[in-house]
Amino acid sequence: MKLQIQNNFTTELPADPNQTNVPRQVHQSAFSFVVPKKPTNPSLIHASIDVANAIGLSQDDILSTDFLNTFSGSIIYPGTKPYAMPYAGHQFGNWAGQLGDGRAINLTEVVHENKSYTLQLKGAGPTPYSRTADGFAVLRSSIREHLCAEAMHYLGVPTTRSLSLMLSGDQVLRDVLYNGNPAYEKGAIVCRVAPSFIRFGSFELFASREDHDNLKLLTDFTIKHHFPQIQKEGVEKYLAFFQEVTQTTLNMIVHWQRVGFVHGVMNTDNMSIHGITIDYGPYGWLEDYNSGWTPNTTDNQHKRYRFGNQPEIALWNLYQLANALYPLINDAKPLEAILEAYSTDYEKEYLNMMRDKLGFQIKKNQDVVLIQSLTQLLEKVETDMTIFFRNLSNVSKADAATTAFNTIKDAFYNEKDLDETILKDWHDWFEKYSIRINEETLSDSERKNQMNTVNPKYVLRNYMAQLSIDDADKGNYSLLNELFEILKNPYDEQPNFQKWFAKRPDWARDKVGCSMLSCSS
Incomplete structure (x- = not known):
């Protein structure tokens, strides 16, 4: 495994002269040198071949011992000196003072095909910025980060990438709901990739x-x-x-x-x-x-x-x-x-x-009102956002309002919530929408294709991530692998995976990890 190393950040900016790894205030320094804590028994769960290729690595590299050791923090790659960065911040609107990479350690900067990347391990142990935390991460949050970073990339959303997801072989104590009931969970390490991790x-x-x-x-x-x-x-x-x-x-x-x-x-x-x-x-x-x-x-x-x-x-x-x-x-x-x-x-x-999202190429002044009335309608009863916009592309110029409404009604969580007033509002909206799309020059199929490039069919729904976490806790990573592959092509129909184009199941409405999450990871 060969990486093309560059150390611009640590060469050109001031280092913390104190190399003791204890929580403290760090002044007049852009970073502190830190050595990742060696995991007890690291193992690779998943890696993104696309991200590996972007930094100059191959499929064979991913399967190598060097890859496992480097991106679990077991060894320090030759010619590099890992570091953590200080930064401050406003948290929930309040000034928090010095924060910093409490559980993130930058391994190095690399360059490939004239693009530079910073490789960062999340969950590889404490740094001077860990405050009262241990610097580790658990499997559930690491799966969510690995899957989501890559899902966002394929959706076309600007994001950090995720190279690899590994088990550390160690147990990490966490209080998931901050309710005084901590428990040990599997430790994990993600390698995040970005141009840099410099923040506001x-x-x-x-x-x-x-x-x-x-x-x-x-x-x-x-x-x-x-x-x-x-x-x-x-x-x-x-x-x-x-x-x-x-x-x-x-x-x-x-x-x-x-x-x-x-x-x-x-x-x-x-x-x-x-x-x-x-x-x-x-x-x-x-x-x-x-x-x-x-x-x-x-x-x-x-x-x-x-x-x-x-x-x-x-x-x-x-x-x-x-x-x-x-x-x-x-x-x-x-x-x-x-x-x-x-x-x-x-x-x-x-x-x-x-x-x-609505399939309009020609810009009309009335679009503002049409969009505002739509977003208000979408909130009146529970309406699945992803399914609504994806199915909207199936509405044809010749469709009457009733036909158009029937095309999207699968997006409603409970049709019984649609009283006469709301139904009338929807029919009125679709009448206006029909007039509007008939002003467009694109054919129905052309408009559908255009809409389906911005309205994904598959997103990483919270319950999907949680199901893969539940399986992974038992050592089964097949669902994680399946979701990763589906989310690489979120705008494609993928009929073999149609079961994931569905509303949130009732059991997930209030389940931890599916509806609400804490910062505990």
């Missing part, structure tokens, strides 16, 4: 300590290696950087809303400067279309990170990044202009995304 909170930490020298060092490094298209200098360079982060963040959120993904814990330390989804903790997928739903038990009362609030939270987080970068710019007005444009830009991009 990386800049917040230096800014909060008025360490402007290192704030500038980190920002200059980030632009040099990850935003080489920015050729400006001085203040203009930093504004261009912030503009790019704002735009890619906006783009990511539009994709989340498109597929019904809810992150669950959008703290500023969980926001990537690359505009990619990171930190798959208590995430979830909308089953019924509900803008007020959050999968996070910790957020159940205030629902700060609910589905419908994700665009606003992204903007709030961008404000915190702007505050952190302000010392490099010393002028609030251009930062405010970028932030103020976000809301207008988001509405425009959201509208275009919804037009795509």
Whole structure:
């Protein structure tokens, strides 16, 4: 197994001079060198061949002892020095001070075909940023991260990738519901892959300590290696950087809303400067279309990170990044202009995304009202988001409202909830929708094909992930493998897997891991 190593981050940025691995405050440093804890008996459960290929590895490499040892943390790959990164953050809107990679250890940076990647182990032991935690991860959360990172990639959502999922052979103590009943679970390790793991909170930490020298060092490094298209200098360079982060963040959120993904814990330390989804903790997928739903038990009362609030939270987080970068710019007005444009830009991009979901290529002013009335209707009774939009593509231009309604009615969880008023509202909407699609030049089949490229048939429903976790706990990984393969082609019909194109079963409505999740992992 041969990786093309580069060590830009650890070569060009300041290291923590203290190499003792104990929880502490780390100042004036971009990282601390850390050695992963050797697992007792590591074993490979699953690996993504596509991710392996992206970093220059083959199928044979995946099956090698070197792969097992390197990506379980058993050995340190030659020429590398693993490290963990400090960062700060606002958690649920409150300043939390120094946080950092509490259970993540960056193995190294690699380059392949002129693209650079950072390889990071999650669950490989404690770091100076572990605070009161042990630095490990359990199998259930590791399966959810591995499956979801790859599922999101194939959906076309910007995301970190997942190279491998391994058992450590060790037991990890966790209190799943934070109710005072901890239990031992199987330990696991995921290798995450991204351009870098630099976060909004990386800049917040230096800014909060008025360490402007290192704030500038980190920002200059980030632009040099990850935003080489920015050729400006001085203040203009930093504004261009912030503009790019704002735009890619906006783009990511539009994709989340498109597929019904809810992150669950959008703290500023969980926001990537690359505009990619990171930190798959208590995430979830909308089953019924509900803008007020959050999968996070910790957020159940205030629902700060609910589905419908994700665009606003992204903007709030961008404000915190702007505050952190302000010392490099010393002028609030251009930062405010970028932030103020976000809301207008988001509405425009959201509208275009919804037009795509509805099969509209021609832009009409009345689309806004039609979309708003639809999202309101979807919330009146439980309506499966994925099934509704996928089946909507089967509506034909010649269909009467009743026929069109019957095409999507499988999406309702309980048809008895559809009283006369709601049924009339649906028929009225479909009458308007029929008029609208008849204004389009695409044929029914062309429109269907276009809609099916943005409305997935298969997403990683919470109960699907939980079923694979239940099996994996018993040592059976066949369902995990099956789901992984299905989710590689989420827009294809895949008739052999039709059973997964179904509403959430009743048993999953309130089951732990299927409806609500904690941050415990």
